[in-house]
Amino acid sequence: MLTSPVFAQADQLTNSQLLATTPYAIAVGAVLFGAATTFLAIMQRQASQRAARSANIQVMELSAALDEKENILNGMSEITVIWRDPAATPSIVGPVRQVIETHISDQMVLDFESWLTAQSAIEVKFKLADLLAQGTEFEFGANGSADQRFRVCGKLVAGSPVLRIARRIAEEETPYVLPSASKSQLDIETCARLFDKLNHPAWVRDVRGKLVKVNQAYFELLGIPQENRTGTIPELFDSAALLRLREVGQVEGSHSVTEQHQKFGTLDVTKFKLINGTAGYAVQGLASNEEKNDPRASFLTAAINELRTPVAVFDGSAQLTHYNKSFADFWELDTNWLDTHPNEKAILDRLRTQGHLPLEPDYKKWRSTHLSSYGLKKTREDMWHLPSGQVLNVIASPAPNARGVIYVYHNVTEKLALESRYNALIHVQEETLNSLREAVAVFGTDGRLKLHNTQLSGIWKVPLNLLNKQTHISDIVEMCDRSLPKDGREIWADLKSFIIDISPERSNKTGRISRADGRLIDYAVVRLPDGQTLVTFVDVTESAAYERVLKERNEALETADKLKDAFVQNVSYEFRSPLTNIIGFADLLTAGEAGQLNEKQKSYADYIRASSATLVLLIDNILDVTTIDAGIAELNTEVLDVAELVEKAAAGVVATLQVSQDDVPVNLSISVSKNLPTFVADGARIVQVLYNLLSNAVRYSEPGSKVSLDVTERAGRILFVVEDEGEGIPEDMISSIFDRFEGRAVAGRQRGAGLGLSIVKTFAHMHGGTVSIEQREPKGTRVIVNLPAEQVSQGAAE
Structure with missing residues (x-):
């Protein structure tokens, strides 16, 4: 049966099906394998990004913690000197001027003679040399040159020599x-x-x-x-x-x-x-x-001779035993007299005679109080305001073994002046910041708030009493989370990552925050030169709403203006067809093509022709205004015959004068100079300019009066001067006569549309020329159009 033809045919059919489906199976497998690989790659990339963000946050937090610990170390009343490299300059950390009151600069810490007694300076140098050379650690008490006591300790920390200097308190002081x-x-x-x-x-x-x-x-x-x-x-x-x-x-x-x-x-x-x-x-x-x-x-x-501060030492009987040169120079005392060891009372009396002591009403009582220093058990400080304007901080310290008093006279005049100016500047700064509309905050490198104004509390709804110089940005994140539970934490978490960014390539940043409560906040993050960060916030909710309304209104106005221009242009063109018919039939009636007209009918036909010509001019002016506003007005310049241009303009004006038999037309005088240069311009525009000027002069002139047009040359330019004998233009209208929809009002005459002179000014400017108007004496008006003879088009003027 297996060898029968039926089974053979089935076996052949199965093999052919397998061969046909194999490419599809391979393609599907490849697609599935590619999809799985892509999915794994995306998952791996997301995991890497999360790890990078986590590492960046950890680095920023570690930097903030390091800055905080360094600030704590700087805030300790102790000086630490670290030799990381024996051949390099050591690092000095700590409030030097607070620990060593007579100190001037940080680098003078290692100049031990400047702030220690001679014996203590030698002792410190000896022990420091052993520490640096052999690693021998030490700790002992040292005497300062200003009757201070110090604890000096030398140790090896992580293999590096470290010297620590601190003030000794009274309880731990022992005889040196x-x-x-x-x-x-x-x-x-x-x-x-x-x-x-x-x-x-x-x-x-x-x-x-x-x-x-x-x-x-x-x-x-x-x-x-x-x-x-x-x-x-x-x-x-x-x-x-x-x-x-x-x-x-x-x-x-x-x-x-x-x-x-x-x-x-x-x-x-x-x-x-x-x-x-x-x-x-x-x-x-x-x-x-x-x-x-x-x-x-x-x-x-x-x-004391090494000190620049005046120092004097008196024994138990108030006799001067020691003094330095600064003492004698400051009080202007003779050293020969001081070497006789005078009594302090005698020194005070001499200083009072010389006018050096404070001006006290009861000098004897003041002197008695001062001389009570010999019974002191601890240091006393007094402030002396001298007549010279200087201020002294007089420090009286009991000498060792009850041997008298040591006086140190610190001149704090400049210090007090600096403090006063500093306090004034701080006050002005606070008042200035609080008067700003913007919220201002300055964060240090440790992430703590160093400076802020009251607006910061108002914008972010944070209690003002919780903001101070120790507030960390993390605390502000928590406060905003409570005051703005919907998005306060998220907003400040993003700001925090940028404010405490330690990247050397960091830059300034600006943006707008849309809060969940509907407020819009513009912010700016600015990097300051000292490493701190300035952040400003402005609530722009109202102004943004106004801006949106104005933008919508402006768009509506622009749309309406476009519709107006399109309407005017279309209507103006539509007017031309019936006007052409009216003018044509009026010409036929006047020519007698439909039969002879009587005088009255002929007068009516003339009225129709004149009014139609005026209407054509008005429509042309409207079309010109539309093209100018659309920015598509152009000049077709060519060499022109000035006399021919003037003749065309005059002919158009004469046609409008034929209004009736009873009206007497004005006396139109034309004068064209024969030595005019070659004139290159747009002929149609120039004819329109002259026609508008002449028709305007005729409109406001009395019957029988003179209207003249003179064309002359001056310095390569052509002047068209139109004069009339009308009522003239009032002074208050001269400045606006060339504006659109402005015109003269003359008794008994119709006011114009106010476009003719505006178009004259625009076309003159497009040719690179000018137009001016002035009054004539005793009456009348003079209009001067000054055009270049061969200048190319300058574009439409405003």
């Missing part, structure tokens, strides 16, 4: 003791490098007492010139003094002694021991003595 040489581990080389920075004579000796290194101040004290500072170093002290100093230098720690030098007078000498020798330095003119032997007092004069 200079650490011993064995603890500081100072050697000759380190000490020699540090002594080069001192302004006082300093030296380093080896274990045998031999001078191995001195600084430049040492040579300058001895008066040794630069070229002789080589070879053997001369001694500053004699043998007896060296013996006493050698005995002091063998003791652990730092000690100060007073030596009387034969040449330089009193020298206060400080000695301390090194690992492999001794070191010391001398200060001239100190009042310390061996009995008190206070190392802090021994450096007082050296420290």
Whole structure:
């Protein structure tokens, strides 16, 4: 049965069907495979975009958090100096001027002599050198030059040396003791490098007492010139003094002694021991003595002399012991008298006599109150307003060990003036911002609101008391979510992503926000030079509505104007056909083609012809106005015969004068110069100009009066002058006589349509010419058309 013809035929049919359907199956499979691949690619792209947006948001949030932490670090009452690269300049973070009151610039933090006592400056330099070289950490108390106390700490953080400086509070202050040489581990080389920075004579000796290194101040004290500072170093002290100093230098720690030098007078000498020798330095003119032997007092004069702020020190009996040059210069006091150590009461009396002290009604009481400083237990500050206009902040601090008072006189005149101007500017700025219609907000790099006005609260319905300089943009997003629950969060989330954008290629942005409550807000995001971002908002809901209404009204007016132009043009053309018939039949009647007319009939026919001619002129004027308004008016220029143009215009006017037998026509006088240059213009337009001028003059002239047309040449231009003897034009109408629909009103005569002179002006301007009108004496009007002889068309004028 399998080999029968029937089964063979079926088998052949099945194979042919399979062969026929195989291409379709392959095509369908390819389409399905392509669709699946495309779907997977789209899903993968969407996942990548979501991941990119999430990463961008995380980067912006991390940047804001980093800025916030940096601001917190800057807000701490501590200075941090970081050496990320030992060969590079260290980074200084923290409020320098708040921690170090006598400080001037950030870079002077490492100039320790400018704000620390001499001993403390040396100690910090020694320990900092060990930290940088060997990583030796330290922490100790240091004395400031303005009777301040500091806590100085040196550590290694993440492998980088870090120096931290902070003010010490009263509870943690302890008497300062200079650490011993064995603890500081100072050697000759380190000490020699540090002594080069001192302004006082300093030296380093080896274990045998031999001078191995001195600084430049040492040579300058001895008066040794630069070229002789080589070879053997001369001694500053004699043998007896060296013996006493050698005995002091063998003791652990730092000690100060007073030596009387034969040449330089009193020298206060400080000695301390090194690992492999001794070191010391001398200060001239100190009042310390061996009995008190206070190392802090021994450096007082050296420290205050480096200050530009006036400083004076009085002992317990109110006698002046120390002062600096700034003190003497500021108060204009003789240094020879100050060196006699006068009493503070005597100094005050002298300053009052010289007119330097504040003008107090009860001077004795004021002086008594001031001298109570000797009983102080803590620092006191007073503000002195001097007669010179300067303001002093007088700081009175008790001297160590109840030895008197230290006065520091800070001149705060400029500071107070700057504060006053700053406060005034801030007040003006606030008033200006609050008077603006726009809402203004300035965001810092940390995303916090730095500046804003009251309009910001009104536009976004956020309570004004919740907006301050600590408000973060995320807080504003939450506020707007509560005040505008439909779309407030979404709007400010989009603004946030752009405001805190840290991309260096970011740019300004403007746009319009359509809120769910129907308000339209225009916004602008502007990048400021200091990295901050300015955002402005304007509520344009009402103005946008007005703009929409005006736009619709303008479109309606434009449409109406187009319809008007189309109507006028079509109607004007439709008028021509019946007018042509009227004029034709009137000519036939006048010529006697339909039979002879009597005088009355002929008069009626003349009336018909004249009125038809006037109507034709009016229609032509309307068509000209329409083409001019449509911007399609053009000039067909050619070389013209001026006399022929004038004759055509005059003939048209004469035709309109034939109104009746009883009327006497005006006396029309034509004069054309024979030496006219070649005139290139549009002949039809020029004839129309002359016809309008002549017909206008005839219309407003009395019967029998003269109307003249003179054509002359002047400087390559052709002048057409039309004069009449009518009533003239009132002064108040001369400026508007060439406007459309303006015309003269003369008693007993019909007012014109007001288009003739307007067309005259337009065609004159199209030829590059001008037209003017003036009154004649005793009466009459003169119109002058000034046209170039060969100038090409200039286009339609307004």
